Amino acid sequence: GAGVSQTPSNKVTEKGKYVELRCDPISGHTALYWYRQSLGQGPEFLIYFQGTGAADDSGLPNDRFFAVRPEGSVSTLKIQRTERGDSAVYLCASSSLGGNEQFFGPGTRLTVL
């Protein structure tokens, strides 16, 4: 595709449920990033993949959050036992090998009731 895509665009779930958020990076981009943005704040880093491996997961808030990128392209962010505080917009970005510029997708708005 021409840009980074994310699905679903909106997700409403109940407290305690499990959710998966998907990111399709720009074709050929080897680096993929997940960020989380709360209302009125800038995005906050969660995790960074280079290829299939998580090169930096220091931003994941706790062990309920997990992300995978099994084939080095599409990535899935998984949240277990969701809490109301997990409500936010989850943004995905990608960049090319050796590239510095990150390109963002439209985000998934997660609402935990």
Place this chain on the structure above:
Amino acid sequence: KQEVTQIPAALSVPEGENLVLNCSFTDSAIYNLQWFRQDPGKGLTSLLLIQSSQREQTSGRLNASLDKSSGRSTLYIAASQPGDSATYLCAVDEGGSEKLVFGKGTKLTVNP
């Protein structure tokens, strides 16, 4: 720990004005600074990337400068238009890592 501050938090100007948005960061050991635009309910659009060896970048009516030693960047918008209304975010990498640290943004409103 890298911290990014953007001033002002909000700005309202009449159409046609030139304006400057400010960004400051606490750790000058950066490789890149990136300016983004975010429209309500949307993702981020990359506007300009300045590498640490550069002092400025220009794209159309936008000009971004970087003073790495003082931890400051400015985004200059010439001849503002109502379509420029959006939130502008500044981000820098942390300690040369790949992750970006963002400011809270400046919400710009350009009135026709």
